[in-house]
Amino acid sequence: MDRYLCLENLERRWGSVTWSSWRRTSEGRKEAIGGDVVEKEWRWREGELRCREEEADYKSMSKHKAMFPTSTNHNMQQRTLIIPKISNLIPLAIPKCRLQFAHTTLNSAINRHSRRQITRSEGSDTTIIKRKPRILCLHGFRTSGEIFRTQMKKWPELVLEKLELFFPDAPFPCNGRSGVEGIFDPPYYEWFQSSKDFQEYENFDECLEYIEECMIKLAPIDGLLGFSQGAILSAALPGLQAKGLALTRVPKIGFVVIISGAKLKNKALAEKAYSLPIQCPSLHFLGDKDFLKPYGIELLKSVENPVVIHHPKAHTIPRLDEESLETMLKFIDRIHDK
Numbered sequence: 001m002d003r004y005l006c007l008e009n010l011e012r013r014w015g016s017v018t019w020s021s022w023r024r025t026s027e028g029r030k031e032a033i034g035g036d037v038v039e040k041e042w043r044w045r046e047g048e049l050r051c052r053e054e055e056a057d058y059k060s061m062s063k064h065k066a067m068f069p070t071s072t073n074h075n076m077q078q079r080t081l082i083i084p085k086i087s088n089l090i091p092l093a094i095p096k097c098r099l100q101f102a103h104t105t106l107n108s109a110i111n112r113h114s115r116r117q118i119t120r121s122e123g124s125d126t127t128i129i130k131r132k133p134r135i136l137c138l139h140g141f142r143t144s145g146e147i148f149r150t151q152m153k154k155w156p157e158l159v160l161e162k163l164e165l166f167f168p169d170a171p172f173p174c175n176g177r178s179g180v181e182g183i184f185d186p187p188y189y190e191w192f193q194s195s196k197d198f199q200e201y202e203n204f205d206e207c208l209e210y211i212e213e214c215m216i217k218l219a220p221i222d223g224l225l226g227f228s229q230g231a232i233l234s235a236a237l238p239g240l241q242a243k244g245l246a247l248t249r250v251p252k253i254g255f256v257v258i259i260s261g262a263k264l265k266n267k268a269l270a271e272k273a274y275s276l277p278i279q280c281p282s283l284h285f286l287g288d289k290d291f292l293k294p295y296g297i298e299l300l301k302s303v304e305n306p307v308v309i310h311h312p313k314a315h316t317i318p319r320l321d322e323e324s325l326e327t328m329l330k331f332i333d334r335i336h337d338k
Contacts, residue, residue: 004140019036055305132164133222134214134336135257138230142178142188145169147192150184151317156325162332165225168220172203172208191229198265206304207233215250223255223280225334227317231261235299238280239273255281255335260315262295263302282330289314 016103031163137150145167152165193202211233215221226234234256240246241253250282261284264270284306286296292315300306311318320328 016332020324029035037246038137039239048197049312054188059161063180068220130336132162133332134164134220135166135225136211136218136221137165137167138191138211138224138226138233138262139167139170139189140230141229142174142176142190143180143184143206144187146182146187147184147188150229154317154319155328156320159320159325159328159332162329162336166214166221168214169215170230171207191233194265198306199267201266201269208237208240211237212247215247219245220251223253223257225259226256226261227259228315232264234258235261235278235282235303236264236269236273239276239302240269242276243272245272253280257283257285257295257331258299258315260290260292261286261299262292263299269270277302281307281331283307283309283328283337284319285309285311287311287313287315291315 012115014033023114062228063079069314073263111151137145137148137152139145149167152160169187170188170189170191173193174186174190175193176254177185178188192204192207224234224237226232238253238256239249256278264273282303284296284300284303286293288298289312290312300308307330309318309320309324310323311324
C-alpha cells in the first residue's frame with residue numbers, strides 16, 4: 001500500500017537538492033509553491049523512495065538558455081531517483097552517485113538568494129518572475145522598528161507593495177530622552193552610543209554583530225534602508241563589509257537607501273568605511289530644512305553614481321511627490337534587475 005510523503009524545506013536536509021515548500025493534493029502529487037518547472041511525486045513502494053520528475057518540454061525551456069545550460073540530449077526524458085528505504089524517516093544524506101537529476105533542474109531554477117525564479121504557467125510555458133527585494137530597515141535614534149514602520153506608511157502603496165521590508169528594534173534601550181516622546185509611544189531604542197561631539201562610540205561592534213544576526217535570521221536580505229542614525233549605519237556598512245570588518249557571514253549588500261544620512265565622525269572608522277567609494281546602487285533623500293543636509297551632501301562625495309531625491313521637509317521621512325515617486329520607482333526597477 002502506497003504511503004505518500006509530504007516534504008517541506010527539503011533543502012535543509014539535502015543540500016544538493018533545492019526545493020522550497022511542498023503541498024499535498026488529493027492525488028498525492030507535491031507541487032512546488034513559489035515557482036518550479038517540474039512536479040514531483042514521492043511514494044514509498046516496495047522498500048524504495050521513487051522520485052518522478054515531469055519536466056517542461058524542451059521548447060519552452062530553450063527560451064531561457066541563460067538559466068538552463070545547453071544539453072547534448074534535447075529529448076525530454078523521465079529521470080528517476082531511487083533511494084533504499086532505511087526507516088520511516090527520510091535519509092539525512094544522499095550519495096552524490098545516486099543523484100541523477102540534470103544540473104540545473106532545480107538548483108539554478110530556484111535559488112533562495114536569487115531575485116529571479118522560474119515558474120510554469122498554463123500550457124507548460126516557462127515564465128521568469130522576480131521576487132520583491134528584501135530590505136532590512138534601520139530606524140532612527142531613540143525610536144523603534146514599529147515607529148519606523150509607521151513612518152514609512154507615508155510612502156504610497158505603489159512603492160511599498162514592490163518591497164519586502166523588515167523593521168527590527170535596535171539592540172540597546174533608549175539611554176536618554178527620545179525626540180519622539182508624545183508623538184509615538186515607547187519603548188525606544190538606539191543602535192549605539194556616542195560622545196557629545198560624536199567622535200567616540202560605545203557598543204559599536206556589538207551593534208554590527210546584532211545587525212549581522214538580523215540579516216542571518218531574516219535571510220536573504222538584499223539591501224538596507226536607514227533613517228537618521230540608521231541611515232548613518234546603512235551608508236557605512238558597505239565599506240566596512242568590503243574591508244572585512246563587518247557582515248562577514250552574509251552576502252554582499254546589494255543596495256542602500258539613505259534618508260537623512262551622514263558619515264561616521266569617528267576618524268578610525270571613517271577611514272575604513274569610506275576609503276573606497278560606495279559602489280552599490282544607492283538612493284539618498286536630502287531635506288531642505290534637515291539639520292543633517294550638509295552632512296548628507298558630504299556623504300555623496302564618497303558614493304559612486306548616487307541617486308538623489310530632494311524634498312522641502314526637515315528631519316523626517318518625506319512623502320513622495322510626482323517627481324520623487326518616478327525616481328523611486330526607477331530605482332526599484334534597477335535593484336529588481338540586479
